[in-house]
Amino acid sequence: MEKYRFFEHTADAKFQAYGATLEEAFTNAALATVTLMWDWKKIEKKIERKVEVEGKDLKQLLAIFLEEILYLLDSKNFLTGAAEKVRVKQEGSRYVLKALFKGDIYSDKYEIYGDVKAITYNEMKIEDRNGFMVQVVVDM
Amino acid sequence: MELKKINEYTWEIPKTGEMRVPALIYTSSKLLDNVKRDRTLLQARNVACLPGIQRTAYVMPDAHQGYGFPIGGVAAFDMDNGIISPGGVGYDINCGVRLLRTDYSERDIHEKRKQLLAEIFREVPAGVGKGGKTRLSRNVLLEVCTKGAEWAVENGYGTGDDLLRTEENGKMKGADSNCLSSRAIERGIPQLGTLGAGNHFLEIQKVSEIYDDRAAGAFGIHSRDQILVMIHCGSRGLGHQVASDYIRFMENKFGTRGLPDRELINAPIRSPLGEKYYKTMSAAVNFAFANRQMIAHWVRQVFKKVLGSSEGMDQVYDVCHNVAKFEKHKINGELKEVCIHRKGATRSFGPGREEIPAVYRSVGQPVIIPGSMGTSSYILVGTEEAERLSFGSTAHGAGRLMSRHEARRRFRGEKIKQDMEHKGIELMSTSWKGVAEEASGAYKDVDEVVRVSHEAGIGKLVAKVVPVGVMKG
Numbered sequence: 263m264e265k266y267r268f269f270e271h272t273a274d275a276k277f278q279a280y281g282a283t284l285e286e287a288f289t290n291a292a293l294a295t296v297t298l299m300w301d302w303k304k305i306e307k308k309i310e311r312k313v314e315v316e317g318k319d320l321k322q323l324l325a326i327f328l329e330e331i332l333y334l335l336d337s338k339n340f341l342t343g344a345a346e347k348v349r350v351k352q353e354g355s356r357y358v359l360k361a362l363f364k365g366d367i368y369s370d371k372y373e374i375y376g377d378v379k380a381i382t383y384n385e386m387k388i389e390d391r392n393g394f395m396v397q398v399v400v401d402m
Numbered sequence: 403m404e405l406k407k408i409n410e411y412t413w414e415i416p417k418t419g420e421m422r423v424p425a426l427i428y429t430s431s432k433l434l435d436n437v438k439r440d441r442t443l444l445q446a447r448n449v450a451c452l453p454g455i456q457r458t459a460y461v462m463p464d465a466h467q468g469y470g471f472p473i474g475g476v477a478a479f480d481m482d483n484g485i486i487s488p489g490g491v492g493y494d495i496n497c498g499v500r501l502l503r504t505d506y507s508e509r510d511i512h513e514k515r516k517q518l519l520a521e522i523f524r525e526v527p528a529g530v531g532k533g534g535k536t537r538l539s540r541n542v543l544l545e546v547c548t549k550g551a552e553w554a555v556e557n558g559y560g561t562g563d564d565l566l567r568t569e570e571n572g573k574m575k576g577a578d579s580n581c582l583s584s585r586a587i588e589r590g591i592p593q594l595g596t597l598g599a600g601n602h603f604l605e606i607q608k609v610s611e612i613y614d615d616r617a618a619g620a621f622g623i624h625s626r627d628q629i630l631v632m633i634h635c636g637s638r639g640l641g642h643q644v645a646s647d648y649i650r651f652m653e654n655k656f657g658t659r660g661l662p663d664r665e666l667i668n669a670p671i672r673s674p675l676g677e678k679y680y681k682t683m684s685a686a687v688n689f690a691f692a693n694r695q696m697i698a699h700w701v702r703q704v705f706k707k708v709l710g711s712s713e714g715m716d717q718v719y720d721v722c723h724n725v726a727k728f729e730k731h732k733i734n735g736e737l738k739e740v741c742i743h744r745k746g747a748t749r750s751f752g753p754g755r756e757e758i759p760a761v762y763r764s765v766g767q768p769v770i771i772p773g774s775m776g777t778s779s780y781i782l783v784g785t786e787e788a789e790r791l792s793f794g795s796t797a798h799g800a801g802r803l804m805s806r807h808e809a810r811r812r813f814r815g816e817k818i819k820q821d822m823e824h825k826g827i828e829l830m831s832t833s834w835k836g837v838a839e840e841a842s843g844a845y846k847d848v849d850e851v852v853r854v855s856h857e858a859g860i861g862k863l864v865a866k867v868v869p870v871g872v873m874k875g
Contacts, residue, residue, distance in 0.1 A: 268807045270805045270807070270808060271467075271805050272440050272466045272467050272802050272803065272804070272805060274469075274805075274806075275805065275806055275807060276805075298806075299530060300531075318653075318654060321664075322650065322653070325646075325650075326650075329646060332589075332639065332642070333585055333588070333589060333639075333643070335530065335531055335639075336588075336589035336592065336593060336638070336639035337585075337588035337589050337591070337592065337639070339531050339532065339533065339592070341531060368531035368532055372531070373833055373835070374529055374530040374531045374599070374832065374833060375833040375834075375835030375836045375839070376530070376599065376600065376806065376833075376835070376836060376839065377530045377598060377599035377600040377602075377875070379493045379494055379600070379642045380493040380642045380645060380646050381646070382469040382493075382665055383469070383649070383663075383664035383665050384468075384469030384470070384663065384664075384665050386664070399469060401469065401492075401493045401494075401642075402600055402806060
């Protein structure tokens, strides 16, 4: 099954990510985000980072989850190469996401070709129709 | 949507439905065709519906679709009944442009231009994933965000004269660094003094045409082939985090119901959250001023090392093109303080405004408009008319035409470098794919953008510059 697909967007980048479950679609959204900056297949998966984020609804949760990639990049020079064990739970009125990122610290052997500045809500969609689809526009 | 042509360079979306004011687009028939293809006009109409909006929502000649507000959007809000919106400023807070002049001419540097560019590339950290040259403590970062470019000058980067020739003198006084989230601080610490990537660049340029001798003279630009240096970058991850943080705080506080687009989220200017956003955004603005101040200093050092001297490398000006500010403008015949949002728009104040440096007060403010990679850039001057026409604002660049994805499919970085070298332009970048994304073919025609600005009267042409050496982040 296709993990993600990019669409035309004048200034920024727009993608849809797919999955049989919400978690899988979120996982693929993380890979799509990463693909705008580097090739995740080429990143050594030698360092692990636990991720735990929460949001008041699924869209906010998705935005904060993807933002984690940018935060780890800017503050720790961490290049995410994989998102694993993504779990989403509803706790009261909030949604909690736990995941494990695997990747490496930046070094010259990696080519970084893009700079995602932020995850936006613009045209954001989360749909469940015989499988999940999330749509995200990121600011570049 | 109804679109009414007012004159050759002005179109109007008349006030209908929930719009509180009309929207005006400064454009040409050629540029308008592109604008119509995306969501720019719809977004301009949405902005015109926001509470407390004054006079008109304006759209600049280089506009394209953003999120919430269009890029190239200008809107002013009443201080008491109006709003402030992170989406009206943009994610890259105080993304802006700094211009240095020199006494060198093209032939003085011709032999050494490769070396100049290579040294700059080594001295100015760029790209993504790497930190800067200095690792700051948290307290120093907070001081940077309080003092802006002033902090940089106090620490040996540049001169006091640079501050006088920077918008806001390089420091937003309303900044409160203590409002920054720990995430914003953590993203900022490694990134002070870095160019970044994407559309950010540093260019060694030469003057190719002077249209207005008087203004050019005032700006220290006197002859063709004179060498200038242009630096285009912003507040890096710190500013991006501030925008994301406050969009979230505002939607948690006020909800998103009734908003045609979640990114239009806003807070009343006078509310605690609105005030806090202004203070935090100002801290990010200061980070960006300090960032460009440090980079300018390193550029001067390289010129001194390679060419023997950096004498005469004065700053022409430093403008921010993503910002919200409190300014006084004439509304219904009365001078009134408003909260103006410029998102992908440059302030273009005319002669006399007290905000502009004394040395420029008789001619107007320098407006620096970077083109796309390898094409022309322009220096304009602000006009009095602009205050009436666009709250003293004009374009900020070429404006994208094509998505990055499409650009990468169509262009190859290596080929672009060859083509530029053919034209006598050196190029260095951290990534070939990044070069392809920024291909000039992916942008609007900057010549047409500045022509519209000039003809519409919102910023008048002073000089055209072309690159000699390009460093892309």
